[in-house]
Amino acid sequence: MIAVDIEKKLKAYSGQQVLKIKKEFGTGVTGITGPSGAGKTTLLKMIAGLIVPDTGSISFNNVSWFNSSLKINLSPQQRHIGFVFQDYALFPNMTVRQHLEYASTDAGWINRLLKLGGLEDFATHKPDYLSGGQQQRLAILRALAIKPKLLLMDEPFSALDSKTKAGLITHLQKLFTELGATALIVSHNPKEIDGISTDSLEIK
Numbered sequence: 654m655i656a657v658d659i660e661k662k663l664k665a666y667s668g669q670q671v672l673k674i675k676k677e678f679g680t681g682v683t684g685i686t687g688p689s690g691a692g693k694t695t696l697l698k699m700i701a702g703l704i705v706p707d708t709g710s711i712s713f714n715n716v717s718w719f720n721s722s723l724k725i726n727l728s729p730q731q732r733h734i735g736f737v738f739q740d741y742a743l744f745p746n747m748t749v750r751q752h753l754e755y756a757s758t759d760a761g762w763i764n765r766l767l768k769l770g771g772l773e774d775f776a777t778h779k780p781d782y783l784s785g786g787q788q789q790r791l792a793i794l795r796a797l798a799i800k801p802k803l804l805l806m807d808e809p810f811s812a813l814d815s816k817t818k819a820g821l822i823t824h825l826q827k828l829f830t831e832l833g834a835t836a837l838i839v840s841h842n843p844k845e846i847d848g849i850s851t852d853s854l855e856i857k
């Protein structure tokens with residue numbers, strides 16, 4: 654369970670916008686929605702330790718990751734989170750398999766992920782030689798490779814057709830349960846994750 658109680662002044666073009674989030678996220682999937690610019694990506698980055706909140710606290714299974722009063726701020730590495738970035742953030746010089754090997758030494762797990770993402774036949778390809786949907790699936794698989802207890806996914810299905818998306822979601826659901834993972838999924842389309850989300854957060 655991750656407990657978030659934070660405030661962050663956003664760098665908005667006009668006026669002052671303060672992002673205030675107070676919520677506990679349990680195991681399973683929470684869908685995060687809200688209009689463009691509301692702060693969805695900023696929230697994920699604060700949980701990951703990539704952006705520092707102005708005040709408040711973040712704890713995971715009662716371990717403090719961030720506490721402004723106690724001056725605690727664990728690094729992203731110490732938080733051991735799987736993050737799927739909106740722009741994928743793949744490594745141009747690494748093949749599909751190397752992306753996963755960078756995150757895990759478990760060959761069996763890597764092969765299972767490749768199969769799950771339908772990328773078995775593309776294991777030796779570099780990102781430039783993958784379609785947008787394949788790149789997006791690789792970003793998801795890489796996030797899963799470390800067997801994270803917490804997964805942060807920013808619009809992870811935006812480049813996938815509905816059939817691929819449905820198949821992948823079914824596999825992911827099984828995997829999340831197996832890992833006992835908490836997943837926060839940002840989506841502009843709440844219907845997209847209706848089938849798997851057990852909780853929701855709307856940022857206004």
Ligand SMILES: Nc1ncnc2c1ncn2[C@@H]1O[C@H](COP(=O)(O)OP(=O)(O)OP(=O)(O)O)[C@@H](O)[C@H]1O
Binds near residue numbers: 663666687704
């Ligand atoms: N490090 C930061 N510190 C403060 N504000 C930031 C920081 N990074 C981004 N912002 C601001 O946060 C606001 C919200 O951006 P963010 O990308 O989180 O929105 P979003 O809800 O994910 O939008 P979209 O749906 O368009 O992706 C923007 O005004 C942006 O300028």
